[in-house]
Amino acid sequence: MSPLTAQQADILAAGQWRPSLASKTFQSVNPASGELLPYHFPVSSWEDCDQVLQAATEAAERLRQLPPAQLAAFLEAFAVQLEANSQALCELAHRESALPLKPRLADVELPRTAGQLRQAATAARSGSWAQAVIDTQLGIRSCYEPIGPVCVFGPNNFPFAFNSAAGGDFAAAIAAGNPVIAKANPSHPATTKLLAELALKAIEETNLPPATLQLIYRTSHEDGARLVADPRVGAIGYTGSRHAGLVLKAAADAVGTPIYLELSSINPVVILPGALVERGDEIVGEFVTSGLMGTGQFCTNPGLVLLVQGAQTDQFLNAVTAKYEAAAPGTLLSTSVQESLTSAINTITKAGAKLLCGGQAVAGQCSVSNTLLQVSAEAFIAQAEVFQTEAFGNAALVVVADNVNQLGGVLRALEGNLTGCIYSDTQGADDAAYDQLAPLLARRVGRLLNDKMPTGVAVSPAMNHGGPFPATGHPGFTAVGIPASLFRFAKLTCYDAVRQQRLPGLLQDKNPTGQTWRCIDLKWTTADV
């Protein structure tokens, strides 16, 4: 164990900021300047993990007994803290991620994060998320209940909205009644620490168990796998790279602990010929905006464009290429993103794709020139796996098919994705092609869009931010959208002949809020039994 230095950041365990029992430390980097940030963060040992697990187990028992309104009050108090500390949070996140202060961090992501917390609070208060089902004839009643401590691993690309200490999985896990063990993303540990400090204030204000949120920054690979497989863990939420996610999935699967993953997605966009004829210029603009937004570092970035050959397609590609070349490449989140992006581009070009523009790291910067690659549908189908290598960042692969049938063949060769889009004309010229292709695409994606790029992920009750493997680990769950995201972190419990006063409030005859939706004898209602 290394001696602790004054600069070493504390972990948050059982409500206390305390030194980690760390084996070593790491620093985050400002990707815009390349400078190391001054904070040193510990790589936790198993002792840290064991202690937070123990505290989380006790917090889970207490949280189950609290009224949902108290969870809601915490989530709302935390939202207020975020807004009150927006400037400090955004400056820190900007330094660690190079994401633009405005509008991105201050005007979009932070308000979205506060909004998610408030929607989760509303869901917790209403209880409708728990899908109470009551069979009055047989005296059987069931609902979803807290699953136990949830480990959340946040991604690099959203320092707030998917942060393990403030983002969507955090809000869902808490609203469902579970404590969270947050594992910071190592590209923005300081931002995560500040978020956890604010969460702790809100925890204290609203009198939740101190271990409702705990924070560690990093573990060894072995301890990470051991953590998720620990019997004290109820469930895991992970957003990040496919490789690391699959290691955690294997560990959790082996002990039957639910793990919800968001791993990778290239988000195919089909643009049908009639749409290009009708409004090619518009679509050029939409694609370029969506493809380069956030330097392409969104899980729903359109990384694969599917077209049918023809003059309008040549024109589209010329126009997009010109705009990609003209736009200044953005700063990437880290040198490791830069490396994996150039490596993916190399893999795809080696497999036979033609480079339309870009393809190179920008000298002296954490940046890659805006990149477009092109391949024929025939070549794509012949090596479908390698051409689906995720190039996370400002790069996209264009596949040009001879005809719509061949485009169908490309769709059949696709892995699971979060989203799929089809652009078609409004006068019916593309309708036959749409009818042929949409069913093939729909079953391979979590969300099918019409005439719209996939990069906006609205926090809507109807959203599905999920999809078939390897986009996620299970095609029945969404990571975004409230209340649906909550019930990932819950277990189904049935009460059979349980005496009325012993039932959870949600299942007693009287509707607990007067407004909670329950399914009584196969009818959804807010009435009492």
Added chain:
Amino acid sequence: MSPLTAQQADILAAGQWRPSLASKTFQSVNPASGELLPYHFPVSSWEDCDQVLQAATEAAERLRQLPPAQLAAFLEAFAVQLEANSQALCELAHRESALPLKPRLADVELPRTAGQLRQAATAARSGSWAQAVIDTQLGIRSCYEPIGPVCVFGPNNFPFAFNSAAGGDFAAAIAAGNPVIAKANPSHPATTKLLAELALKAIEETNLPPATLQLIYRTSHEDGARLVADPRVGAIGYTGSRHAGLVLKAAADAVGTPIYLELSSINPVVILPGALVERGDEIVGEFVTSGLMGTGQFCTNPGLVLLVQGAQTDQFLNAVTAKYEAAAPGTLLSTSVQESLTSAINTITKAGAKLLCGGQAVAGQCSVSNTLLQVSAEAFIAQAEVFQTEAFGNAALVVVADNVNQLGGVLRALEGNLTGCIYSDTQGADDAAYDQLAPLLARRVGRLLNDKMPTGVAVSPAMNHGGPFPATGHPGFTAVGIPASLFRFAKLTCYDAVRQQRLPGLLQDKNPTGQTWRCIDLKWTTADV
């Protein structure tokens, strides 16, 4: 490949009964007499698996396009076939399983199976199971949709109700719009073949794709794992032994295919002192009936009884022991059930449990004497894993604690179970103990019962026949109960800005049946948008 003999049973592939490309064959055994039944069943090669997978893929595409009412018509036609052929089915099942013809097979299990098919038909027709969610403001709509071909592996203990070609998983998979590849349980392949013959008649009557149901009987272990991991498979339903289930789970998990397992459960029953004082005799009767019903071969058999020491407990145990000794032991489903039961009893006695009665195989019969074992709570806690060895059959382990606190310790040491029961008195003497123990038990089981043995699993919309690992593979899903069991075999699909006429019927403005429950702008309703 062995030459095919006249007696070798055909497999059902793509709507045709045809010889298997088999490497070898097996026969089922009449457990009551020990005689080999005259039918020879093939162990399918990979070629068989590949062919049924291909046919299922095509059937899945066609099934998606059919109106749900047609699926419902099939399920109802199949129910009629079951009833019309009840006698032949029950006689065959009786020979293969030794389960009593009446009341069990003819009066209980077959009617239940037909009832499940009809409930599934109603669910398919209504569409409410698919949980349509509509956000009118943002133009986002989502629902559950068919997941693709479902492989169903049925257990040995329900030749009808959980049969892979007629039971709960079958009905749920079909009602959700998926074709089924049934793998017969090798202890009742002839029954399964007859069920599939009747299903095929119903398929033909209602004009479903011929490969809506296909049947194989057995594969090698390697081919079984390869089958569930094949990319053409949408999901898997498995009910059976923990060991075989975990092999399939590892194979499916590795490729991210949902697998729903029901593995093992010892179903703890806590009987509090006040209840014994109040109505000890009644509870003796209830326990003996539940424990020995079906020779204890139910997944919800009460295999673990938790008591607090005292005179009323001694009396309870004496009375139960006397009844266990007096009752004739039933015939077990197979010699392999007999072997694993005696092996489990040996494991538990070797670990230090005392034998109250039974414990021996009955000479010359496929039977084990009715068995009760006893251990102290202290000893149980010290070796909790070994004392939770499932003794599938007519055996139970009694744990006697010094006091309620220690009983809490036993509950904390429990693995996941399908059910947990607490018996308490009606005058309040046990209330404090109940309040202490119920939360500990509830989070470790799928269904908590009061004053009632766990062996009845009603087909109720509020039922949860599920629970934490290792009872199942995921604590959020139920294998019994309609409509909830359907959505295991479905993927969530979101339609974002998709044009109205292109939406699935379930998500269009007009309610597709006028009676389908949909959640529109956070309110459940059967109205149109």
